[in-house]
Amino acid sequence: MEQRDLTKVAKFSAFLGFPVDEIEGLFAGATIQNLKHRECAYVAGDTAQSFALLLEGALKLVKSLPSGEDVILSFVTPGEFVALLLMSREISTYPVSVISMGESRVIKIPKRTYAEVWTKNPTMIQRVNNLIFARVAELQQNKLMEKASLPQRIARQLVSLVERFGNGNGTNLPMPLTRQEIADAVGASVESVIRVMSQWSQQGVLHTEDQRIEVNRMDILEQIMRGQD
Amino acid sequence: MEQRDLTKVAKFSAFLGFPVDEIEGLFAGATIQNLKHRECAYVAGDTAQSFALLLEGALKLVKSLPSGEDVILSFVTPGEFVALLLMSREISTYPVSVISMGESRVIKIPKRTYAEVWTKNPTMIQRVNNLIFARVAELQQNKLMEKASLPQRIARQLVSLVERFGNGNGTNLPMPLTRQEIADAVGASVESVIRVMSQWSQQGVLHTEDQRIEVNRMDILEQIMRGQD
DNA sequence: CGTAGCCTTGAAGGTGATCAATGTTTGTGG
DNA sequence: CCACAAACATTGATCACCTTCAAGGCTACG
Numbered sequence: 001m002e003q004r005d006l007t008k009v010a011k012f013s014a015f016l017g018f019p020v021d022e023i024e025g026l027f028a029g030a031t032i033q034n035l036k037h038r039e040c041a042y043v044a045g046d047t048a049q050s051f052a053l054l055l056e057g058a059l060k061l062v063k064s065l066p067s068g069e070d071v072i073l074s075f076v077t078p079g080e081f082v083a084l085l086l087m088s089r090e091i092s093t094y095p096v097s098v099i100s101m102g103e104s105r106v107i108k109i110p111k112r113t114y115a116e117v118w119t120k121n122p123t124m125i126q127r128v129n130n131l132i133f134a135r136v137a138e139l140q141q142n143k144l145m146e147k148a149s150l151p152q153r154i155a156r157q158l159v160s161l162v163e164r165f166g167n168g169n170g171t172n173l174p175m176p177l178t179r180q181e182i183a184d185a186v187g188a189s190v191e192s193v194i195r196v197m198s199q200w201s202q203q204g205v206l207h208t209e210d211q212r213i214e215v216n217r218m219d220i221l222e223q224i225m226r227g228q229d
Numbered sequence: 230m231e232q233r234d235l236t237k238v239a240k241f242s243a244f245l246g247f248p249v250d251e252i253e254g255l256f257a258g259a260t261i262q263n264l265k266h267r268e269c270a271y272v273a274g275d276t277a278q279s280f281a282l283l284l285e286g287a288l289k290l291v292k293s294l295p296s297g298e299d300v301i302l303s304f305v306t307p308g309e310f311v312a313l314l315l316m317s318r319e320i321s322t323y324p325v326s327v328i329s330m331g332e333s334r335v336i337k338i339p340k341r342t343y344a345e346v347w348t349k350n351p352t353m354i355q356r357v358n359n360l361i362f363a364r365v366a367e368l369q370q371n372k373l374m375e376k377a378s379l380p381q382r383i384a385r386q387l388v389s390l391v392e393r394f395g396n397g398n399g400t401n402l403p404m405p406l407t408r409q410e411i412a413d414a415v416g417a418s419v420e421s422v423i424r425v426m427s428q429w430s431q432q433g434v435l436h437t438e439d440q441r442i443e444v445n446r447m448d449i450l451e452q453i454m455r456g457q458d
Numbered sequence: 459c460g461t462a463g464c465c466t467t468g469a470a471g472g473t474g475a476t477c478a479a480t481g482t483t484t485g486t487g488g
Numbered sequence: 489c490c491a492c493a494a495a496c497a498t499t500g501a502t503c504a505c506c507t508t509c510a511a512g513g514c515t516a517c518g
Contacts, residue, residue, distance in 0.1 A: 038367070063373060067456070071373055077375040085365060088358035095366070117328075120351035125348075129317035131362060135312060144292060144300055146375070152476065178496065187375035192474055194498060210483095211496085379506070397472065418507055423466060440464085465514075475504080482497075487489090 001027055005107065008055055012079035014127045025155040026124065027118050030109045035100035037176065041108075042083060042098040048107040051083040058175035060163075061096045062184075072185040072201055075101075077164040081131060082106075087114040107199065148227065151196050153186040155225040158206070162215055165214025178210035200218070230256055234336065237284055241308035243356045254346055255353065259338045260262060270337075273328040274379065276320070279337040280312040287394075287404035288332025289323045291413075301414040303367070304330075306393040310360060311335075316343040331404040377456065380425050382415040384454040387435070391444055400447055405440035451454035 006023065008052055009015055015023055029191045032055075033036075035041055041059060059076035073096055076082055086092045118124050120203050145153050162171050183193040215221060235252065238244055244252055270281055270288060288305035292353075302325055304310055315321045347435055349354050367389075374382050389401050412422040429435050434446045444450060 025412065060351070063369075063375070069376070071375070073369055073372055085362050088355060089362065095369070105448075119354075125354075126317060129314070132365075133314050133318065136361075136365060139365065139372070140302055141322070142295070142301055143368070143371060146300070147298070179498095180496075187372075189475055190496090193475080195474090198498075206498095227506085409464075410464095417462090420466085420508080421506055424506095427466075437465095460518095462517085463515090466512085468512090469508105470510105470511090471506105471508080472502100473504105473506085480498080480507080482495100484493100484495075486491100486493080488492100 001030060001107070004033060004150060005055060005105075009053070011088055012053075014079065014081075014124075014131060017072060018123075022121075026121070027061040027107065027109060029079050029106050029115045030113065035104040035106065037102050039100045039182075040097055041106055043101060043102075045093050048083055048111065049166060050110050051081060051087050052098070052106045052108045052112065053081055054078050055105040055107055058101040059106075060099050060101055060181065060185075062099055063096045070148060070184045070209060071187070073137075074179060075161060075179065075185070076165075077161070079127075080164075083222040084128065086130065087118075089109055094170045101177065101181075108158070109170035122164050149224070150186070150188055150192055151224050152227055153188070154182060154196055155221045157182060157186050158215060159218065159225055160215070161222050162218065170214075171216070172223060177209055177213055230254065230259060230261060230336070232335075234261060234284060238282070238336070240316035241282075241312075243353075243360060247352075251298070251350075253341070255350070256336065256338060257342045257346060259336050259342065262335050262337055264333040264335065266329060266331050267327045269272055269326055270333075271323045273324060274322050276322050277312055277315040277340065279350040280310060280316050280343065281335045281337045281341050282310055284334040284336055285308050287330040287331060288335075289330055289410065289414075291327050291328055292325045294418050299413045300416070301410060303364075304390060304393075306390070306415070309393075310357075313357065313359065316340055317349075324335065330406065330410075379415070379417055379421055380453050381456055382417070383411060383422060383425055384450045386411060387442070387444060388447065388454055390451075391442050391447065399443075401447070402441060406442055407440055 001024075009023060009200075010018065010020070018026075020110070031053075033041065035057070042048075044063065047171070054076050056078055058078075059082065061076065063071050063073060065071060073164075075104070082098050084092060086094070114225065118128070131134040145156055148156075158173075161173055161177075167176060179193045179197065180190050182197075183190045188192070197206070199209075201208065203220075206219050207214045209217060230253075235249065238252060238256070239247065239249070244255075247255075262270065264286070269279075271293065283305050285307055287307075288311065290300060290302040290305065290311070292300050293299060305327075312323060314325070349355070375383055377385075387402075390402055390406075394403060398443075403446045408422045408426065409419050409439050415422070426435070426437075430437065432449075432451050434444070436443045436445060
């Protein structure tokens with residue numbers, strides 16, 4: 001683990017206020033992995049021997065249905081964990097595939113370190129709980145939008161992503177994000193997503209270049225999200 | 230806390246193998262509450278001072294949307310916890326209302342006991358993690374059914390409930406469950422739910438009496454759930 | 459006996475899926 | 489360097505599923 005990664009980790013909310021040596025303990029045996037576009041960090045069905053923290057880039061959690069369709073269960077932004085909940089189970093396999101969107105950098109932490117260090121650190125237990133809480137809240141929020149119209153659901157997805165990336169990056173999404181992926185994430189067809197989004201493009205609400213989406217009018221998206229269209 | 234409750238608690242998966250004195254410690258300061266039909270265990274917005282374990286009956290987690298519609302985020306069956314995740318946060322309010330379906334009996338455990346006893350008990354931490362894992366898995370499963378047809382989603386909801394209640398109860402749901410509630414849970418309109426379910430009634434798949442649903446043909450429901458209709 | 463809560467049915471309409479065809483860009487191997 | 493495949497974006501036409509609206513019936517309960 002290099003110095004640049006260490007300083008990056010220290011800035012994530014989960015590790016704020018932690019002294020360097022404590023952080024190093026938490027990452028004992030950890031390995032850095034650089035992922036290329038569309039490369040898998042974890043494959044669904046493999047036995048779970050490590051969990052991961054996303055340092056840079058973006059990931060998606062994907063489950064392929066028997067019908068051949070993909071469902072994106074969630075996107076992952078820097079500072080968020082993947083497969084964390086699996087670590088507290090004796091034996092388990094990854095329930096979804098974790099795939100990089102664009103180039104990403106993750107740090108994989110062995111299950112053993114989780115058991116021996118993470119679960120012994122009261123502050124970390126607290127922080128992990130907060131992250132899990134956020135995850136459940138996100139999933140519940142998702143359920144609340146179930147009956148909302150397609151534009152509402154797409155708007156919410158985009159707003160959520162922009163906010164999670166929004167550390168001075170402004171309102172553009174730094175990873176390639178296709179219409180198909182948005183469709184898989186909100187549970188819609190590509191064509192419908194395209195129809196909604198090209199309208200937004202024409203109205204200047206957002207702008208896509210080379211699969212990178214830039215939101216010009218967050219206010220309008222937020223308004224649509226709330227159902228005032 | 231009476232003896233009959235204690236023996237009931239000891240049988241729940243979360244407490245299997247725990248000696249009686251340990252269980253008593255975990256429930257220090259706990260109070261039993263009997264709920265009538267439609268009575269609230271917790272009200273959305275109130276500050277969270279306790280969490281609860283359902284002993285008998287059934288609960289629903291409900292969020293009212295600004296539009297006036299209700300969304301049922303999840304049903305709760307005996308042995309499951311409510312508001313458990315909130316306990317690890319410094320200050321918080323209940324994000325949803327918890328309402329009894331028929332008569333229920335819950336045991337409310339003060340936040341303080343959670344902090345002082347539950348978080349100090351390694352086995353309990355492990356068990357709690359398993360429960361949270363199950364909850365997240367349930368929510369993710371939900372997301373996977375997003376694109377499924379209405380009959381599929383309803384079938385899944387019923388199968389899930391029957392299985393969770395299924396401790397020798399056979400295949401009938403022991404609490405009043407209205408079509409409106411099913412609609413709120415699967416994100417559909419009452420009328421659509423009625424249309425689907427009356428067809429099932431006619432075909433003898435299930436049978437409703439006094440708002441208690443009895444499933445005669447679980448096999449058919451499971452088949453529909455998987456999309457072979 | 460009137461109200462409240464729930465169930466039911468029919469008709470009309472819309473949202474979004476599906477199917478089909480085409481253009482564009484990117485990546486790849488000969 | 490070109491040919492070809494793969495991935496992605498787009499547009500139009502059609503259609504099905506589900507919602508919405510409207511009306512009415514049933515049962516329980518004060």
